[in-house]
Every structure is written in C-alpha cells, then in structure tokens.
Amino acid sequence: MGLRDLSERLADFGSYADKNFSRFDRVEQKYRTITADMRRGLTKQKAIIKGPDAYSARSDIAMWISDAQGAASNLHDSVETAHTDFTRQTKSILTETARYDQICVPLANAKIGDDPDVTTALVWKAACATFQKSEAAFYARVNSIEGSFQHIEIVWRQESEAQEAIIQASNAAQ
Numbered sequence: 001m002g003l004r005d006l007s008e009r010l011a012d013f014g015s016y017a018d019k020n021f022s023r024f025d026r027v028e029q030k031y032r033t034i035t036a037d038m039r040r041g042l043t044k045q046k047a048i049i050k051g052p053d054a055y056s057a058r059s060d061i062a063m064w065i066s067d068a069q070g071a072a073s074n075l076h077d078s079v080e081t082a083h084t085d086f087t088r089q090t091k092s093i094l095t096e097t098a099r100y101d102q103i104c105v106p107l108a109n110a111k112i113g114d115d116p117d118v119t120t121a122l123v124w125k126a127a128c129a130t131f132q133k134s135e136a137a138f139y140a141r142v143n144s145i146e147g148s149f150q151h152i153e154i155v156w157r158q159e160s161e162a163q164e165a166i167i168q169a170s171n172a173a174q
Contacts, residue, residue, distance in 0.1 A: 003103075003127050006096050010134035013093070017141050021086060024148040027079060031159040034072045038166045041065045045173050055174070062170045069163045076156050083149045090142050097135050104128035 045061040048054050103124070 003100055003131055006093075006100060007127070007131040007134045009093065010097070010131070010138040013138050014141055017145055021082070021145050021148070024152050027075065027152055028155045030075060031072060031155055034068050034075075035159045035162050035166070038065050038068050038163055041068070042166050042170050042173070045170055058174050062174055065166060065170045069167055072159065072163060076160070079149075079152055079156070086145065086149070093138070097138075100128075100131060101135075104131055 041061050041064055045058050045065070048057050048061075
C-alpha cells in the first residue's frame, strides 16, 4: 500500500469509527436498564404473597431475571468481539504507519536543497505532511475509542456484579 492510500485510510478511519464504535452510550445504558429491570423483577418476586400459585409465580420471575442476565452477558460478548475486531484492524494500520514513519519523520526535518532530486523530495515531503496529519487524527481517535472500551468494561463489571447479587437474592426468594 502506498503512502497516499494509507493517508486516505487514516483519514477515513474517523467516519468508519463513528459508524462502528459510536454505540458506547447506548450499550452502557442497556447494561444499566437490564440491571434496573432485574431489580424491579426481584421486588415483584418478593412481593408475591403466599398462596397456591406463589411458588410458580416466583419461579417464573426468577427465570425472567436469569434470562435478563443472559441478555446482558450476550451484549457484553458482542462488545468484546467488537473490541477484538477493533484491535486487529488498528494493529494492521499501526504496522503500516510505523513503516512510513521511518521515511516521513526524517523528511520532516530535511532541507530540500540538500536533495539532488528536488521535485521528488517536495512530493514526498508534501505526502508525508498529509500522512502525519492523518496519522495524528487516527491516533487520537484510536485512543478515544480504546478509552471508551475500557470505560464500558468497568460499567459491565459493576452491572454484572449487581446482576449476580440480584440473581442470588432471587434464588433465595423462591
């Protein structure tokens, strides 16, 4: 892949990232909503008065609570898969950028007058300037998305812990 193509890929990464990795707020809200729904289910389960159908009703709610935790776990699996894909894709691009950094970093400080082929040096210097601008934006976006993945993992751990406590309380309420 040429420097121009790589620069375009780096520049296009922003819109790709927005399309594929902009759902963090919704995922976080979904984790929290599932936990809140599970709490409401537990409250309903505990409020069931003893009677002929009480065990069955409590059991049905316990099953629903367990299913809700399964849905949260499936959502988390999707987030982990997205993170793995993101890491794989960015690693590939980072490998390519490292190769061109070896060319462009020295050129950024080079004096064009020292090069016997001034036209070629000017073309490379201009291409490298575009590349380095795209590269800086790419790194900023990657770091931001990686931070979002780390944040959503923290939220998942908190919600998962709360959900597990709800499951235990639900099981005890049966």
